[in-house]
Amino acid sequence: MTDIILKAEHLKKVFISGKKSMTAVDDVSFELQRGECLGIVGESGSGKSTIAKMITHLEPVTGGQIFLDEKNITNAKGKELRDIYQDMQMVFQMPMESFDPRRTLGDGIGESLRNMGISHRETRERVENLLEKCGLEKEFADRYPHQVSGGQCQRAAIARALAVDPEILICDEATSALDVTVQKQILELLIELKEKENLSFLLICHDLALVQALCDKVLVLYHGKTVEYGSPDEIIDHPKMDYTKRLIESVL
Ligand code: ADP
Ligand code: MG
Numbered sequence: 001m002t003d004i005i006l007k008a009e010h011l012k013k014v015f016i017s018g019k020k021s022m023t024a025v026d027d028v029s030f031e032l033q034r035g036e037c038l039g040i041v042g043e044s045g046s047g048k049s050t051i052a053k054m055i056t057h058l059e060p061v062t063g064g065q066i067f068l069d070e071k072n073i074t075n076a077k078g079k080e081l082r083d084i085y086q087d088m089q090m091v092f093q094m095p096m097e098s099f100d101p102r103r104t105l106g107d108g109i110g111e112s113l114r115n116m117g118i119s120h121r122e123t124r125e126r127v128e129n130l131l132e133k134c135g136l137e138k139e140f141a142d143r144y145p146h147q148v149s150g151g152q153c154q155r156a157a158i159a160r161a162l163a164v165d166p167e168i169l170i171c172d173e174a175t176s177a178l179d180v181t182v183q184k185q186i187l188e189l190l191i192e193l194k195e196k197e198n199l200s201f202l203l204i205c206h207d208l209a210l211v212q213a214l215c216d217k218v219l220v221l222y223h224g225k226t227v228e229y230g231s232p233d234e235i236i237d238h239p240k241m242d243y244t245k246r247l248i249e250s251v252l
């Protein structure tokens with residue numbers, strides 16, 4: 001039995017500026033199974049972030065359709081869109097940008113809970129649990145973004161994303177801005193969350209070691225088009241396209 005939580009069909013994005021138009025994503029389709037991790041890899045500019053933004057409605061689609069749990073969410077707005085954000089959350093490359101520099105990490109992590117009308121006290125308790133789940137002491141709730149390291153801030157950003165108890169976590173180069181040892185620690189956290197929390201992941205990254213460790217399926221993008229789609233072992237050990245071979249060589 002298949003249990004597809006997220007499906008993209010023939011996604012397309014054309015950016016128009018002045019008289020020029022540029023196709024950033026061209027007929028990309030994929031399926032994410034519940035509890036699994038789908039990796040999207042490709043060189044810079046290949047359209048990875050644009051896909052993530054269309055899925056999360058930060059950019060409208062030019063063509064194609066998006067389904068969440070079989071429901072067509074391509075043109076969702078208003079309340080429907082707010083409901084979607086309960087199901088999927090995003091973690092970005094620059095953790096500091098997820099937080100207001102003038103407010104504590106705890107305020108940032110608890111914001112969505114307070115917006116749901118949850119009491120101050122319960123919010124604090126949940127924030128502390130979320131921090132601990134993400135490998136931070138609860139005292140981090142009182143720190144400001146500039147008082148923590150990049151890796152700690154990314155942990156807090158993951159805690160913030162988990163606050164609404166989403167089903168899908170979309171990570172757009174969530175480890176790229178961190179140094180190598182910290183990348184590995186965040187990777188370990190993501191693996192742990194995948195095992196313990198029954199989360200489904202859309203993982204955008206160009207670290208193939210991370211892809212191999214975490215992903216059940218990989219989509220390779222080149223100039224907005226899918227050039228490979230399959231298991232990481234198939235793709236990394238037996239790449240069909242020269243582009244994938246070069247991509248593997250350049251990052252290994
Ligand atoms: P990646 O995340 O793989 O590095 P992006 O999805 O950010 O790639 O970008 C894909 C292409 O779309 C690039 O050529 C980029 O310059 C272009 N692009 C992205 N966002 C915009 C935008 N808002 N307006 C115009 N072009 C854009
Ligand atoms: Mg990007």
